[in-house]
Amino acid sequence: MKNTTIDNELKRGVFKPYYLISDLKPAKVNRDLYNSHAENFKHKLKANDWLSPVIISNKGDVIEGHHRIESAKLLGQSTVPAYIVSWVNTDIEKDHLNCIISLNNGNKAWSTLDYLKAFAIENEDYKIVYNSYKANSNNISVGNIVNSYFGCANKIFKKGKSKIINKLFADYLVSKFSYLNKEYGKNIIAAYCVRELIKVAYTKAKQDKKTVDFLFKKYEEMAKSNHPSITSITKFKPIMELYLNEYNMIITNK
Numbered sequence: 001m002k003n004t005t006i007d008n009e010l011k012r013g014v015f016k017p018y019y020l021i022s023d024l025k026p027a028k029v030n031r032d033l034y035n036s037h038a039e040n041f042k043h044k045l046k047a048n049d050w051l052s053p054v055i056i057s058n059k060g061d062v063i064e065g066h067h068r069i070e071s072a073k074l075l076g077q078s079t080v081p082a083y084i085v086s087w088v089n090t091d092i093e094k095d096h097l098n099c100i101i102s103l104n105n106g107n108k109a110w111s112t113l114d115y116l117k118a119f120a121i122e123n124e125d126y127k128i129v130y131n132s133y134k135a136n137s138n139n140i141s142v143g144n145i146v147n148s149y150f151g152c153a154n155k156i157f158k159k160g161k162s163k164i165i166n167k168l169f170a171d172y173l174v175s176k177f178s179y180l181n182k183e184y185g186k187n188i189i190a191a192y193c194v195r196e197l198i199k200v201a202y203t204k205a206k207q208d209k210k211t212v213d214f215l216f217k218k219y220e221e222m223a224k225s226n227h228p229s230i231t232s233i234t235k236f237k238p239i240m241e242l243y244l245n246e247y248n249m250i251i252t253n254k
Contacts, residue, residue, distance in 0.1 A: 011087050015053065019082035021069060024054075025061045027096055028121075041071035053081040055103070061090035064103050094122050101160065112157075113142045119160040125149075128164060132174055139178035141191045147198045148173045169207045173198060176216050184223040188230060196237040204244055211247055218243040 045068070054065025062069065063085070072080050090096040097118055113133070120130035133145045146154070149170040150162040164170065181189045197219065205211040219240075222230045229235035 011085070013055075013083050013085040015081070015083055017053075017081045018079040019054075019056070019060075019084075020079055021072060021077065023060050024056065024069060024080075024082075025059070026066055026069075027062050027090070027100060028093065037067045038070040038074060041067050042074045045071050045075060050081050053083045055083050055085065057088055057090040058084055058086045059090060061096065063088060063090070063096070063099055097122065097160075101158070111142075112146060115158050115160075116142065116146065123160055125162065125164045126160065128167065132171070136174055136178045139181035140174060140194065144177065144191060144194045144198065145174060147195055148177075151202060152195060152199050165202070166207055169201075169209070172209060173201060173212075176212075180216075180220060180223060183220075188223050188226070190231045192233050193231060193236040196233075197240055200237065200240045200244065204241060211244070214247045215240055215243055 054068055055063040056065075057063060065080075069080055088095060088099045090099075101115075101118065116126055116130050116133065119126040121127075129145060129149045132149070133142050136145065140148075146157065146162075149164045149167070150157060151165050154162050156162055177189065177194055197215065200215065201207065201212045205215065219230075221227075222239075229239050
């Protein structure tokens with residue numbers, strides 16, 4: 001008789017339709033919970049009932065579905081349907097985090113801050129950047145904190161593999177942008193223009209502080225005069241590059 005056993009059979013969990021919420025343990029490494037998301041899921045649950053279970057370990061550690069659990073609580077539920085897996089070791093935070101990230105990569109519900117905070121638990125570079133964000137969150141966006149330390153368009157950020165390019169230079173950039181934001185406000189020091197200046201500082205100015213000091217001086221002059229291009233997504237970077245050329249000519253002619 002022919003052997004019908006599948007050698008590469010994938011692991012499968014166990015479904016339990018009524019798992020006590022009181023027995024569930026939220027993940028320390030998960031993104032922050034937001035009331036607005038829980039309220040949104042609450043309305044979806046009420047309209048559609050349980051279309052998909054939450055995912056948990058065999059110890060009750062939540063891997064996926066934190067907001068749905070909070071929504072169930074808002075609806076007065078004491079149980080949730082759960083898909084229980086035995087092969088994820090949630091006792092090891094890194095393994096727990098990797099599983100959560102792999103399930104949520106590409107999920108638009110996860111923000112830059114969610115990834116930064118989650119990876120900061122195990123990764124020293126992410127921890128440094130996260131601490132910088134906490135210290136400057138009122139004056140610079142989390143995206144531009146990340147850009148300042150890891151560089152713009154960093155494709156491996158969501159995989160937890162980014163490395164700080166130059167901490168001292170990044171600290172300097174964050175300090176300068178924070179000052180400008182305090183002085184002139186976010187309507188003038190626009191996040192997308194900050195991003196473009198970070199690009200120029202790294203690529204065109206090659207992390208030279210004297211050069212970038214000149215650019216920041218020009219940037220502040222634009223802010224003081226409310227220059228028409230200071231918040232233009234198309235005109236700001238070319239102007240910064242013109243100022244950079246001006247600086248290079250001054251240095252060359254000295």
